[in-house]
Amino acid sequence: MTFSENELKRIEHEVGGLCKRRVPAHLQDKIQLRYAVTNQDVLIRELRPDWHDPSEWIESDIAKLRYVRAADEWRLYWKRASGKWWLYEPHSTSKTLSSMVNEIDIDSDGCFFG
Numbered sequence: 001m002t003f004s005e006n007e008l009k010r011i012e013h014e015v016g017g018l019c020k021r022r023v024p025a026h027l028q029d030k031i032q033l034r035y036a037v038t039n040q041d042v043l044i045r046e047l048r049p050d051w052h053d054p055s056e057w058i059e060s061d062i063a064k065l066r067y068v069r070a071a072d073e074w075r076l077y078w079k080r081a082s083g084k085w086w087l088y089e090p091h092s093t094s095k096t097l098s099s100m101v102n103e104i105d106i107d108s109d110g111c112f113f114g
Helices: 005-022 097-106
Strands: 032-038 041-049 057-068 073-079 085-087
Touching: 005 032, 005 041, 005 097, 057 097, 073 097
Parallel strands: none
Antiparallel strands: 032 041, 041 057, 057 073, 073 085
């Protein structure tokens, strides 16, 4: 089941807000954060110009948020060097999207932004 219009507005406010505030305006030609919504996932990606060809942009996955309706909770994942998604411990679940976005923003273990 896909997100409702109200849920999409909440995602835009919370996740879109994170993407905007993490990158200052004067650096947006060098780095960008974007998100995409598919089914019950919200994927946050970092974009940077390719150092070989600055006209091309390279995308890297930063975080994945998954809403599990049956449990009425959000789950937060980070991507390991192996390319596999792992639950972000110890703060892997929450009833609110805002607390999961806050975990990404704080990034206390350096899993999202290094």
